[in-house]
Amino acid sequence: MSLGQQLAPHLPFLRRYGRALTGSQTHGDRYVRATLEAIVAAPEEFPRDVDPRLGLYRTFHAIWNSTNYDETPENMAVGDGDGQEAIARARLARITPLSRQALLLTAMEGFTPEDAGYLIDVDVAEVEALVAEALTEIEKQTRARVLIIEDEPIIAMDIETIVRDLGHDVTGVAVTRDEAVALAMEDRPGLVLADIQLADDSSGIDAVKDILAEFEVPVIFITAFPERLLTGERPEPTFLITKPFQRSTVKAAIAQALFFNQATVPAA
Structure with a gap:
């Protein structure tokens, strides 16, 4: 070879x-x-x-x-x-x-x-x-308001716990594309954590595209199907976590995404 x-x-x-x-x-x-x-x-x-x-x-x-x-x-x-x-x-x-x-x-x-x-x-x-x-x-440096797009309740709860343990706020948990967009428009997040496949067979990718069409926000995709997003074609995500994930992986990705994001504010 x-x-x-x-x-x-x-x-x-x-x-x-x-x-x-x-x-x-x-x-x-x-x-x-x-x-x-x-x-x-x-x-x-x-x-x-x-x-x-x-x-x-x-x-x-x-x-x-x-x-x-x-x-x-x-x-x-x-x-x-x-x-x-x-x-x-x-x-x-x-x-x-x-x-x-x-x-x-x-x-x-x-x-x-x-x-x-x-x-x-x-x-x-x-x-x-x-x-x-x-x-x-x-x-210590970063905190944000986070929207979670995830249709599996146990995984959503786990992600929410990780987010809150890091000192961030959760603006909502969406299980469909329409719900995700509505929540984002109602309360603009400083970070989005998104699954790909959602409850009604809608797409987390499409939800993110709809949100990004309205305002800029860093996005971390959390998916069991990374090959769908790592195709070599543009655009591809800057931050991507593969399921099943470790809590440390999510923490690292959140910290790094917020590290480069102007929407975050210094911790008190």
Whole structure:
């Protein structure tokens, strides 16, 4: 099997990671593209002594570190737009990129602390410390009003508990497209958590499109069918969680989505 064939199944999830790390589909995809270009240009330098997925993410981090690891806010690639970029830069000044990498690699991408340590060149104890630091700092920095679009009551209750435990408010829980749009128009949320398949066979994707047509809001899709959204075609979501999910995964995604969002307000 060629190297390209070995890496192909992991590319959609590397794009997800790049977008979550940068808060931008454009910036995240740019890093992934640079990663692939580096592999094509020098395939002999690709790590062959580890699993191909680890090698792929390791190469991505080499690209990220070469252009983005300077911890001064002026040198960090962040979200699109001057206003959003200024907010993200202010927050990046208070939390190191390395801690966010450790959090996303373990909580969202499912790497073990050992593998995450390999990817960011630290030991296991430091990975665990970085993850704790990231959660503490991000949870202090952001809070929002959250709309949940989910038709399975148990899952909706679990998500609502996670959201409230993080200090956010829930504006409502919608189970259909029409209900989701109505709730969003009645009380504009600062974040939307959306399933794809809803109770009346309507689509959470369509609900989100309807909401985004009225106002901008960050969206996290939570779905058992990530392949429907990670097709390689635009637009794709910046933040995506796969069911069944861990509570830590949802917490990490919420924190990162709000990290780049101008609709959030500082915690008191």
